[in-house]
Amino acid sequence: MKPLVAIVGRPNVGKSTLFNRLARRRIALVEDIPGVTRDRHYWDVEYEDRELTIIDTGGFVPGEKDSLLQQVREQAQLAVEECDVIVFVTDARAGLTAADQEVATYLRQSGKPVVVAANKLDSESQSVQAHAAEFFKLGLGDVFPISAEHGLGVGTMMETVVGKLPPLTPEELEARKKAREREEAEEEWGAQEGEEGEEQEAPAEPEEERPIRVAIIGRPNVGKSTLVNALLKEKRVVASEIPGTTRDPIDSELTYKKRQVILTDTAGIRRKKTIAHRVEQFSVVAALKAMERSDVAVLLMDATEPAVDQDAKLAGIAEEKGRALVIVVNKWDLISEDKRKQEIFREDLKHALKFVGYAPIVFTSALTGSKVEKVLELAVELADQFRYRAPTPQLNRLLSHIEESHPAPIVGRGPLRVYYMAQVGTAPPTFAITTNRPDAVPDMYKRYITNQLRKTFDLRVPLRLLFRERP
Ligand code: GDP
Ligand code: GDP
Numbered sequence: 001m002k003p004l005v006a007i008v009g010r011p012n013v014g015k016s017t018l019f020n021r022l023a024r025r026r027i028a029l030v031e032d033i034p035g036v037t038r039d040r041h042y043w044d045v046e047y048e049d050r051e052l053t054i055i056d057t058g059g060f061v062p063g064e065k066d067s068l069l070q071q072v073r074e075q076a077q078l079a080v081e082e083c084d085v086i087v088f089v090t091d092a093r094a095g096l097t098a099a100d101q102e103v104a105t106y107l108r109q110s111g112k113p114v115v116v117a118a119n120k121l122d123s124e125s126q127s128v129q130a131h132a133a134e135f136f137k138l139g140l141g142d143v144f145p146i147s148a149e150h151g152l153g154v155g156t157m158m159e160t161v162v163g164k165l166p167p168l169t170p171e172e173l174e175a176r177k178k179a180r181e182r183e184e185a186e187e188e189w190g191a192q193e194g195e196e197g198e199e200q201e202a203p204a205e206p207e208e209e210r211p212i213r214v215a216i217i218g219r220p221n222v223g224k225s226t227l228v229n230a231l232l233k234e235k236r237v238v239a240s241e242i243p244g245t246t247r248d249p250i251d252s253e254l255t256y257k258k259r260q261v262i263l264t265d266t267a268g269i270r271r272k273k274t275i276a277h278r279v280e281q282f283s284v285v286a287a288l289k290a291m292e293r294s295d296v297a298v299l300l301m302d303a304t305e306p307a308v309d310q311d312a313k314l315a316g317i318a319e320e321k322g323r324a325l326v327i328v329v330n331k332w333d334l335i336s337e338d339k340r341k342q343e344i345f346r347e348d349l350k351h352a353l354k355f356v357g358y359a360p361i362v363f364t365s366a367l368t369g370s371k372v373e374k375v376l377e378l379a380v381e382l383a384d385q386f387r388y389r390a391p392t393p394q395l396n397r398l399l400s401h402i403e404e405s406h407p408a409p410i411v412g413r414g415p416l417r418v419y420y421m422a423q424v425g426t427a428p429p430t431f432a433i434t435t436n437r438p439d440a441v442p443d444m445y446k447r448y449i450t451n452q453l454r455k456t457f458d459l460r461v462p463l464r465l466l467f468r469e470r471p
Contacts, residue, residue, distance in 0.1 A: 087161060
């Protein structure tokens with residue numbers, strides 16, 4: 001689970017400028033996803049050997065009618081509830097303002113680690129230090145003079161931020177060690193890996209015993225809490241808090257067909273504190289956080305009020321995070337019994353959410369309980385597909401079949417050749433393909449291979465393909 005670092009501060013202090021600078025350290029994306037990549041306010045980045053998600057809370061400014069202070073307060077609240085470390089940005093040229101004080105009060109009460117960035121200090125002169133010193137008055141501890149625009153001081157500040165992150169768990173350390181060993185082994189063995197076939201990596205836990213984590217995401221009011229309650233009513237609740245896993249009361253556990261399922265209701269995240277009014281974008285941060293630790297995301301939308309842009313954004317995050325996805329069209333009781341109507345809705349939705357075309361769609365009524373069990377059934381099914389391991393011999397048979405029926409295209413000076421395919425990871429299933437021209441594989445061909453993999457192994461979850469050069 002990647003820790004969240006929120007960038008907070010009143011408008012115009014330089015939050016976006018800092019955010020854009022930090023985003024340069026982002027972890028490479030597999031592909032661009034429409035609806036997410038454009039106009040985005042969070043990135044996964046790497047600093048000091050730690051992966052973290054940075055969020056520009058300035059990007060989540062609610063409606064115009066709110067007063068400036070109210071906006072700032074809400075952003076701060078959001079950050080306080082969801083984040084591991086907060087970067088509080090101030091404008092050192094403007095000096096300490098009442099709005100800064102206001103935000104600082106919230107942050108102090110939160111008890112979360114904060115670093116203060118005294119921004120717009122573009123030179124390293126003595127007076128810079130003097131400007132920054134003023135912000136010690138906020139009583140938040142460390143103050144870092146920075147220039148977000150020129151990058152001055154940002155590295156030093158980020159070292160401290162990383163130092164304040166929750167330490168890696170023993171499991172995470174172990175997983176890292178394994179990943180490193182695997183990388184080294186792969187480098188040594190090179191192409192032989194494909195021929196030898198079998199994957200050495202053993203699953204950390206027996207799959208059957210591992211609980212399935214399901215995040216219930218969606219805009220406010222689509223029926224998330226109603227759905228969770230319906231599911232819990234139907235399947236006896238085992239425990240509302242599971243010791244050892246998390247103490248978060250928004251997690252509920254149930255058993256379904258002898259499998260342990262943990263539901264995270266992101267509506268609960270928002271409701272823990274009373275917030276003056278509903279902020280649409282809250283669901284994005286809550287969803288991000290919940291998805292970080294889930295296998296499956298259940299995305300609810302309101303059949304009576306489709307908001308394609310917002311829904312697509314959440315679906316895009318699920319795809320980008322590589323989570324299995326169930327799309328739920330809720331409140332169907334208010335629409336119609338007509339099957340044809342459902343098919344039309346489904347086709348429109350499939351078109352709007354093309355980039356997650358693999359995700360199953362269910363029409364439910366959380367209120368009446370219609371089809372709610374289907375959601376659970378799909379979530380469990382997808383969780384298994386999410387951790388599926390394809391046998392290597394079968395993969396290579398598939399590859400030869402692909403080559404025969406659909407030869408690789410000619411790229412540049414010569415034909416593209418594909419040699420072997422092996423599964424190198426799960427959750428999501430990740431396949432490595434050895435080729436003579438890894439950087440020249442056309443998107444069409446990638447899509448074709450992905451679709452063949454889906455068909456052959458019946459995988460309705462996101463897949464990742466890696467192309468590697470034959471040594
Ligand atoms: P936000 O509203 O907090 O996201 O602030 P922006 O990132 O949009 O920045 C507000 C203004 O401050 C812009 O005109 C930036 O160019 C400027 N700015 C941001 N960082 C710096 C900096 O380090 N030095 C200077 N001189 N200006 C900056
Ligand atoms: P959340 O904000 O996503 O958790 O949404 P809630 O579960 O609080 O539901 C918002 C409103 O929609 C409530 O008034 C629910 O009773 C209503 N609602 C939820 N699911 C359904 C449904 O399937 N059909 C109908 N007609 N109303 C629903």
